[in-house]
Amino acid sequence: MTDGSAIAGTERVYRHPLAVRLWHWVTAATVVGLLFTGFNIFNIHPRLYWGEVGNAHTIPIIALESTETGGPRPTTRPAPAALRLGSHLWDVTGHLGVVADAGEDGLYFMIVATPDSWQFGAMRAWHFALAWMLFLTWACYSVYTLVGGRLRRTLLPSARQVTARAIVQDLWDHLRLRAPRGEAARHYNLLQKLSYLIVLFCLIPSIVLSGLTMSNAVTARFPELYALFGGRQSARTVHALCALALCMFALVHIVQLFVAGFINEVRSMITGQFEIPRESGK
Amino acid sequence: MTKPVTRRALLVGAAAGAVGLIGVDALRGKLSERVLSASQSLTIRTQRILLRRRPLVREFSPADISVVFPTNGTTRPVGDDYGRLAAGGFSDWVLRIDGLVATPLALSLAQLRRLEARTQITMHNCDEGWNAVAQWKGVPLGHLLKLAAPTMRANYVVFHCMDKREDGQHYYESIDLFDAFHPQTILAYEMNGRSLPVAYGAPLRLRVETQIGYKNAKYIGRIELVDQLDRFGKGRGGWWEDADGAVWYAGQ
Structure with a gap:
């Protein structure tokens, strides 16, 4: 985790072109906004x-539920709440779940109370505006990465990376939280490439399509x-699970910054300049 | 070596920061409005291309009708006027269609029931995320509008409702003529084969199937054709739009 700018003889490479850096930061901000409004x-x-239909009178697969008899709109505080996963229920009373009074509309059961000013x-209006942003910038970036041959050069695993020995080595390095150094640091590693490919060509398209459904x-x-x-409610569920997967990706992505060298990694995404960490012992 | 931060640089920095914050603050109201309106017009333009051949939303079979259809919004309008109308089976209720039309209309429930009707089993999608299926029967709005003959200046159809919300304003909604003439846009007086119940908007409610829950105004008393929406409420085209920042075009 060294920022070796003071060490003589380290090599700097121009790692991220401007288009990649722009897309990265615009998407990061957009996804934060989408997760906030989506939540x-x-x-x-x-x-x-x-399936197709789901409402207060049908059975959910994942839910925060009121355990008070009388359905989804409890009358006591703190709201007696249970987290449901399939047929398993965990009592979360006092931790999650609030009753929100919506005047004429009666009582609502929500995860957390939000300020009234958060209309x-x-x-929803902001969620749609940000969704347009995500989709349009994703489309531009996809064209850029496909047409320029960048996908093959930087994101598709190279032949050397998919040998049994290299795969085991890559997994072992990840488990030990050891970042690549020297020659290997010039390219994304195998798991890194796969996670970027999954986000770019699986998660984002799925979340856009399930949203449109x-x-x-x-x-x-x-x-x-x-x-x-498999139905409108299924699409809503897929949408939420994709959002959860994006959160997990963001979390691991940030942890990996610290593993690989925070300053060097962040600088490379701002200025493009990446310093190749020297092989240990040299 | 980096130079120590001078007092001058600090002051210049602070001043620039303050100017920046004021600038952002001044822009914020208008800028956010502009961003949201650009997003809405992108959505409406895109969806108009998708809907140009007027595809129908899915219709379901009677077996799919939800046993319990959740109620939402007003479930019983307060006030003596509505109570009197309901007590009389809405026989004294009259639907007025006026504004920018060549032939203003006043139709009783019995007259509406004698007009061309459409029956459809569709999915109601609330913006909160839940949904339910019901059968609706009513007059295609396009048919009524043809009878009233909107003038060239008419752009929007405004639905004035009989229920008052907690802010004292009557519920209202509006759609444009494109959605008004969609074949599945109907004024429903029957739900699941029975007269429309009070909780679901008796005696007459809108079903605009290409849009989401809150656009489907209940307890309609008057339909007005207009060129602009700015003279109603806060000018955003509907009660939820005014009170909660909801999008006016809710095809998404």
């Missing part, structure tokens, strides 16, 4: 279902989307 949208109906409708107008034109996800 607030989920908060008002924290129940996930499988639910506005959260919740649109009445889009599904009027493309009803196939319902079949793709």
